[in-house]
Amino acid sequence: QKEVEQNSGPLSVPEGAIASLNCTYSDRGSQSFFWYRQYSGKSPELIMFIYSNGDKEDGRFTAQLNKASQYVSLLIRDSQPSDSATYLCAVTGRQGAQKLVFGQGTRLTINP
Amino acid sequence: DAGITQSPRHKVTETGTPVTLRCHQTENHRYMYWYRQDPGHGLRLIHYSYGVKDTDKGEVSDGYSVSRSKTEDFLLTLESATSSQTSVYFCAITDGLGQGTDTQYFGPGTRLTVL
Numbered sequence: 001q002k003e004v005e006q007n008s009g010p011l012s013v014p015e016g017a018i019a020s021l022n023c024t025y026s027d028r029g030s031q032s033f034f035w036y037r038q039y040s041g042k043s044p045e046l047i048m049f050i051y052s053n054g055d056k057e058d059g060r061f062t063a064q065l066n067k068a069s070q071y072v073s074l075l076i077r078d079s080q081p082s083d084s085a086t087y088l089c090a091v092t093g094r095q096g097a098q099k100l101v102f103g104q105g106t107r108l109t110i111n112p
Numbered sequence: 113d114a115g116i117t118q119s120p121r122h123k124v125t126e127t128g129t130p131v132t133l134r135c136h137q138t139e140n141h142r143y144m145y146w147y148r149q150d151p152g153h154g155l156r157l158i159h160y161s162y163g164v165k166d167t168d169k170g171e172v173s174d175g176y177s178v179s180r181s182k183t184e185d186f187l188l189t190l191e192s193a194t195s196s197q198t199s200v201y202f203c204a205i206t207d208g209l210g211q212g213t214d215t216q217y218f219g220p221g222t223r224l225t226v227l
Binding site: 032 | 154156157162206218219221
């Protein structure tokens with residue numbers, strides 16, 4: 001059983017629309033949740049982190065956390081072609097707060 | 113890129129040969145990590161370090177060893193490379209004290225091919 005699961009996609013969204021990326025995790029003790037963006041051939045770069053239940057907004061990005069449902073999501077408003085990338089969900093793992101467990105990533109394509 | 117460099121950036125080697133990958137950081141961070149990334153698996157932790165000479169295993173540590181003799185360098189060694197170790201290897205650091213609220217930043221990666 002995977003600890004962190006994402007739909008691998010590809011997810012195709014028209015330019016200007018809202019892209020919704022989802023992630024579920026199995027460890028109820030997880031405390032910190034991160035979204036990374038990775039362009040093809042590049043390293044992951046942090047978009048947002050969230051620790052508390054609810055929504056956290058940063059520009060066009062909103063992270064949503066529901067610990068009761070063990071669910072975290074990332075919304076991208078006004079999607080741009082430059083948002084086309086793979087999005088990785090990461091969760092602090094069972095064995096130590098500093099070790100991240102990643103999902104397999106969702107490939108997002110924004111169509112002009 | 114948080115002052116992280118990795119070398120080499122690309123390497124092709126043959127099965128059974130030893131390989132060492134280097135991660136170098138310039139900002140004196142305590143925590144350093146090695147991940148591998150394979151299609152369909154996301155990133156998986158191999159080993160990490162919480163100080164000079166202090167290391168621990170991650171999720172996929174079999175076949176790998178690490179060393180950290182200086183704060184700035186974290187070495188990953190494949191003692192006898194196998195084709196299953198063909199992957200992209202990322203080094204990462206955290207900007208904090210190893211707590212759950214820390215953020216990890218990644219180096220540019222090393223693409224390793226084992227023939």
